[in-house]
Amino acid sequence: MSEITLSDYTGYIFRELIKARQMSDEYARQVALTYAQDPVLQHFTAPRFKIPKMELTIPVLIAGARYTSTLRFTMPVRTFVDFIGGKLASIEYALRAAASRILIRPDPVRLQFLPRDMAAEPASRGDGPQTSAEAIKLLHEALLTSNDLGHPEGMVSYAWGTILQLWLSERKLVELYHKHSPNNELSKQAYTEILAGIKGAIVVDKVGIDNLLVDPETNLIKNGSDATSVFTIKAEMIEEGFFVRAVRDDTTGEVTQVVEFE
Incomplete structure (x- = not known):
């Protein structure tokens, strides 16, 4: 045709x-x-x-x-912070459990380094995020303003790598991570779950006919x-x-x- x-x-x-x-x-x-x-x-x-x-x-x-579809990221910042924090806490639990062979999950599994009121503060702009908390906020803001939410994989992958690197350094887990996740298995698994959660929070805002x-x-x-x-x-x-x-x-x-x- x-x-x-x-x-x-x-x-x-x-x-x-x-x-x-x-x-x-x-x-x-x-x-x-x-x-x-x-x-x-x-x-x-x-x-x-x-x-x-x-x-x-x-x-x-x-x-x-x-058609042209306008997409919108709908996850609130506090929910987003807790969501990413839960993935990081799970990684820490897996690392410490592997190191001590103690299979008791910490309570609560929550991102401890980020105060509850920090989610309302603007992220640092400088030369890039200085802390994992800032990196999480920057990712959330990027998702809110992105014009390419139909393909967020590249943006999320890059931001997640920065978040994890800063967080491991802050928690002094770099050596432990390389020892018990030599092929980056924990990061890849967390990235898959994070990407799925982010895509689930992306909705169609409006649709227009181009031609x-x-x-x-x-x-x-x-x-x-x-x-x-x-x-x-x-x-x-x-x-x-x-x-x-x-x-x-x-x-x-x-x-x-x-x-x-x-």
Whole structure:
């Protein structure tokens, strides 16, 4: 199926009509010059094709549409802080459990280094986040302002790497992490869960149609359509303008006659 935008389709039809008028005018000019050079015909008005009004009825087969969806991240900052904090606390539990072989989960499993009121404070802008708390806030703000929430993987992956690196340093767990997660298994698992949680908080804010796509193949319009797939464009083209019959030179006052068209 051939698909073009409705604007291209109708615009092409109108341009073709203008080209037809141009061809007609060019031929009318040649006829006018012939009349002007003939001693008898020069007293006649030169014929010219005119269309005072043209009505067009164009059937259009709807083939599809191009949409633009505006996405929005809806997770509140406090919830986001607790969500990321829970993943970090789980990593710490896994590391300490592996090191001590004690399988008792700390209570509570919560991000302890971030005060509850810090979520309301703006993140540092400087040369980048200096703490994992700032890195979490920056990620949340980036998600709120991003124009590419349909593909957040790259942004989340980069931010999560920064968050984890700062957090391991703050908690003095770098050596323990490299020992018990040599292939970065804990980070990869947490990233998968974080990405899934972030995508679950992304909703469609609004949808708009960029272009309506139509199929210009007339046989499909006739044979492959139904009442819901075809609509009709009714257009009216009206010719407007004026004719110049004489031109006066402002300097010499000389009047030059122009061939009159019928």
